[in-house]
Amino acid sequence: VVMQPKTGHILAMVGGREYGASQFNRAVQSLRQPGSAFKPFVYLCALDRFNSATMLSNESRSYTIDGSVWQPRNFSPTSENLVTMRTALKKSYNIATVDLAMKVGLDRIVDTIAGFKFSTPLSAYPSLALGAVEVMPIELARAFCVFASDGLLPYPLSLKEVVDEKRELLEGRHMSIERVTSPEKAFIISSMLQSVVTEGTASSLKEMGVTFPVAGKTGTTNNYRDAWFIGYTPDILALVWVGFDNGDPVFATGSGAALPIWADLINAIPDHVSKRWFKVPPGVVKYLICLDSGEPAIQNRCMETAEEYCLKENVPPYRCQIHAGPFERVVKGVKDLLKLY
Numbered sequence: 001v002v003m004q005p006k007t008g009h010i011l012a013m014v015g016g017r018e019y020g021a022s023q024f025n026r027a028v029q030s031l032r033q034p035g036s037a038f039k040p041f042v043y044l045c046a047l048d049r050f051n052s053a054t055m056l057s058n059e060s061r062s063y064t065i066d067g068s069v070w071q072p073r074n075f076s077p078t079s080e081n082l083v084t085m086r087t088a089l090k091k092s093y094n095i096a097t098v099d100l101a102m103k104v105g106l107d108r109i110v111d112t113i114a115g116f117k118f119s120t121p122l123s124a125y126p127s128l129a130l131g132a133v134e135v136m137p138i139e140l141a142r143a144f145c146v147f148a149s150d151g152l153l154p155y156p157l158s159l160k161e162v163v164d165e166k167r168e169l170l171e172g173r174h175m176s177i178e179r180v181t182s183p184e185k186a187f188i189i190s191s192m193l194q195s196v197v198t199e200g201t202a203s204s205l206k207e208m209g210v211t212f213p214v215a216g217k218t219g220t221t222n223n224y225r226d227a228w229f230i231g232y233t234p235d236i237l238a239l240v241w242v243g244f245d246n247g248d249p250v251f252a253t254g255s256g257a258a259l260p261i262w263a264d265l266i267n268a269i270p271d272h273v274s275k276r277w278f279k280v281p282p283g284v285v286k287y288l289i290c291l292d293s294g295e296p297a298i299q300n301r302c303m304e305t306a307e308e309y310c311l312k313e314n315v316p317p318y319r320c321q322i323h324a325g326p327f328e329r330v331v332k333g334v335k336d337l338l339k340l341y
Contacts, residue, residue, distance in 0.1 A: 001027050001138055001239045002265070005145035005232060008154025008177070011272070013138075024245075031120060031134035032243060036092045036201075037219025037228040037254070038131030038140075040147065040189055043089055043097075045112045046104045047185045051310040052086040052192050053294040056096040056103075063098070063126050072098045072130065075220070075253075084294045086308070089192050090200030092218065094130050101129035115180045116143040116153060131219060141230065141239040147190050147215065148232040150183040150281075184283040184311055190215045191309050194277075201255050202229065208263035212275035216262075218254030225249055227257035236272050238265055284309050290320040298323050 002012040015025030024030070046054075059081045062071040072094045080087070088096035101109060106124035113122055120134050138156055146153050155176040162171040193215035196202050201218045216231030227242040227250055240258040242250055250257055266273060280286070286309055289295065290302035295316050297305045301323040318324075 001141040003141055003145060003154075003156065003237050004235070005148035005237045006152070006154065008142070008145065008157045010156055010158040011236070013158070026137065026241070026245075028136060028138045030245070031136060032226050032241060033131055033133065033221045034135050034140055034228060035131040035219040035221040035226060035254075036094075037217050037230055038133065038135075039089060039092065039097050039129065040193060040217055041113050041116065041143070042101050042104070042109055042129045043085060043192065044147075044181060044185060044189050045109045046085065046100055047188060047311065047314070049104070049314075050085060050100075051308070051314045051316075052188060053084050053289045053308045053310070053316075055082050055084060055294045056088050056093075057081070057099045058083050058088070058093050058096040060095060061099075063102075065125060070126065072126070084289075084291075086192050086195055089217075090195040092196075092201050097129050098126050101126060116146065118143065131221070137239055137241050140228075141237060144217075144230045144232060144239070145237055146180050147186050147193065148234060148237055149177075149186070151179055151181040151186040152177045153180045182283070183281040187278055187281050187284055188309050188311070190278055193217055197231070201253075202231070202259055204255060205231075205259060205263055208260060209267050210263050212273065213277040214266075218259065220253040223249050224251050224253070227252050227254045229254050229258035229262045231262055231266070233273055234276055234278055235274050236266075236269075238262055240265070280309070283312050285312050285315060286310075287315065290323060293320045293322045295320040295322075 003010055013027050015027040016022050062069050074094050075092065083093060083096050110122045110124050118135055118139050122128060122133055142156050161169055163169055194213060197205050197214045197216050202216050205214065214231050214233060216229060219228030225243060225247050230239045240262045242257040286307055288297040288305050289308045290297040291304040291306055296319045298319050302320050
């Protein structure tokens with residue numbers, strides 16, 4: 001599915017290999033689990049309370065659900081027990097994402113995602129954070145358009161007008177959009193999804209000739225039944241799904257199966273890609289963080305630092321507590337104590 005994110009216009013859609021063999025359009029009729037491609041919506045829900053430098057637990061733990069024990073696992077083993085939200089998303093850590101979902105609240109996540117107008121029901125289970133829900137590919141593409149269009153959800157538009165032989169209008173469709181989130185939150189998610197492409201699970205994209213700024217997310221479901229990649233720029237968004245109708249495994253990840261198809265597509269339509277990136281909205285600030293703590297860095301004390309974006313109202317009030325001096329720690333402790341009274 002290829003769309004203009006700001007208008008919802010569908011530029012291309014391929015729902016199968018051969019129409020003569022099957023008229024089933026998988027892009028708009030199939031229901032598939034998105035896996036990790038669903039994670040950005042969970043991270044969006046967290047931006048009211050947290051920021052992309054907030055530390056999450058990546059240590060294994062179990063959850064009891066309806067009397068059964070469920071234990072999420074990362075796709076690959078890692079020694080990182082504490083990671084920032086940005087790192088958790090770009091490396092697609094399952095354990096850290098579930099930790100975030102439980103901190104945010106599952107009911108809150110369901111309520112927020114309802115605004116994206118998925119037609120399939122969502123249940124408040126921890127596995128929702130890992131994409132254990134069925135969605136239509138066209139609806140997933142539409143939902144990602146929100147991040148690329150300053151928080152606006154477009155209506156997918158494939159036909160503008162139906163006219164008769166006299167060119168008289170029989171039926172028409174017009175562009176329709178509604179606000180789902182703020183431009184500031186949409187920008188921060190796009191910034192985090194750009195890290196997926198530059199440093200994370202989709203970093204091989206640059207080896208495929210895509211060197212301009214792109215935001216995107218891979219997705220792989222249990223037993224390799226579904227492989228996804230959704231990528232976008234300010235001008236264009238494309239979703240690729242690879243799978244079998246009967247659920248047989250494709251024995252490939254989203255980065256291995258869907259990503260190369262996405263790269264071939266984008267490289268074939270250079271006129272549709274301006275290679276621009278998103279402008280920083282006025283409600284977003286950029287600051288330097290300490291990679292050890294995720295908190296604002298202290299000059300000449302924090303050695304490992306990086307630039308980070310944050311909503312103005314969510315900038316941490318204290319500098320890095322790992323590298324802070326004793327006096328700064330005492331001041332923070334007193335202020336935290338006063339908040340309790």
